[in-house]
Amino acid sequence: MNRSAFAGADSNHPNLKMADLHVDFHEGTLRIRRLSRPKDDPAHGSLAERLRENLQGIPLVYDDRDRCYRCDAMWASRLRETLEHVAPGAIQWRASADQQWQPDYRDRRHIRLRGDQVQAVEDFESGGRRGLLVMPTGTGKTVVAIECLLRARCSSLIVVPVRDLMYQWHAKILEATGVDAGLIGDGVHRVSPISIATYDSAAIHMPRIGNRYHMIVFDEVHHLAGAWRSDAARMSTATIRLGLTATLPDDETRLQTLHELVGPTLHHQAIGDASGDTLAEYRIHRIAVPLTASERHAYDSHSRTVREFVASQRELDPKFRWEDIHKLTALTRTEPERAAAAGAAAAAFRAKQKIEDQADAKMRTLEDLFRLHAGQPVIVFTGTNVMARAISMRFMVPCLLSHCAKKERQEVLQRFAEGRYPVLVANRVLDEGVDLPDVKTAIVLGGLSSQRQAIQRLGRVLRKGTRNERATLYEIVTDATNEVKRSRNRRRNDAYQKRTR
DSSP states (O other): OOHHHHHHHHHHOTTOOGGGOEEEEETTEEEEESSOOOTTOTTHHHHHHHHHHHTTTSOOEEETTTTEEEEEGGGHHHHHHHHHHHSTTOOEEEOSOOTTOOOOOTTOOOOOOOHHHHHHHHHHHHTTSEEEEEOOTTSOHHHHHHHHHHHHOSOEEEEESSHHHHHHHHHHHHHHHOOOOEEEETTEEEOOSEEEEEHHHHHHHHHHHTTSOSEEEETTGGGGGSTTTTHHHHTOOOSEEEEEESSOOSSHHHHHHHHHHTOOEEEEOOHHHHBTTTBOOEEEEEEEEOOOHHHHHHHHHHHHHHHHHHHHHHHHOTTOOGGGHHHHHTOTTTOHHHHHHHHHHHHHHHHHHHHHHTOHHHHHHHHHHHHHTTTSOEEEEOSSHHHHHHHHHHHTOOEEOTTSOHHHHHHHHHHHHHTSOSEEEESSTTSSSOOOOSOOEEEEOOOOSOHHHHHHHHHTTOBOOTTOOOEEEEEEEETTSHHHHHHHHHTTSHHHHTTBO
């Protein structure tokens, strides 16, 4: 850093003193005032260069309207450190939260941590209190985070992906600390020194509350990498940043985004390392079932329709992707024949997907597994809502979908925990976050090819119960279909490879 650059500013402009440098929080950004000059000032350009020279790595933007420099609030810690090094004691800093606004932890309970949890906390502390902790589902990430909150003893915001998790966090914080945390989401807006918000609510309200918290915790942090939800991190001045997840993003760009917004990966615990000690021992059984002759004929016919359509489109546009098909179906007026072909291809794709989902052999195998595990709670994960409903109607068991009302979801989960419902079918709503009863059997009948979803679903049955039972996950796939490829992608993770039969 070059202090002389700022000293030169004073000598060239008598009215511009370092004491005039005022930094405040405004709508999710930091404003650096009184170091800017109107565009017609010939010194403006050189001044901008001096600012950028001293604040390398911080993306500054000049705001013509406010005549100030701006950057995202997430740079607060680095910006303050740099400016105070350049001009110690001369900065008017008004961007951070009130130091007196702190939670009252007088009623804190003693939290007993296992050795692996202690290691996670220590890794976070030694890593500068900024970074990601990767721990399998069921190993107690929430407990680790609460211990980090207690050690930090500062105003903190916890950001979660869904409303159910918001209430779960509230209950656990109340139990561990005696603090009635604020809630931001699900129609509630109660801001407290310790608050819990959904990702969407945090992104909406961060322009107003982004400078009120010294610490921010992102549960299921892989959700943060999206363009909209990342505002929850960009607009926060929080110095202490903790990200929790069971699986890091497969995409390198999204992972880099998390490292920029939260910090580096400080702790990584694999499922295999926790199995048998922290988590239940487990086995994964992959069952390939054949299509009937009529199903195979229909499947191949639909597949051929899709392939031929894609090939014809790539002759016109080599960069054509299947995801672009919806754009073609809308061309009914300008290119009716092409739109009709696109509609037929889309219908064929849905038809082949339905055959994969509801193959007769798959349903018979599912029935056999229900008989094999009669008297035991079983979770069935599907790939689509249609499939979940079909299984629910065929076997007369409840299903949970993402659009189910909160009251219905809680009622179904309660009855499942009580044993009144022996089977529970879900698409994605149970993939992460929601606390489930002691379940040791799960059946996967479809889903994405992502390793994250696979690990999350496996983690649903790995919580170690009082009876120390082995967990079992069945993966039923239709042979010689696209499901085989998706299954292969899911099983690239070590947790699948070592235990698959």
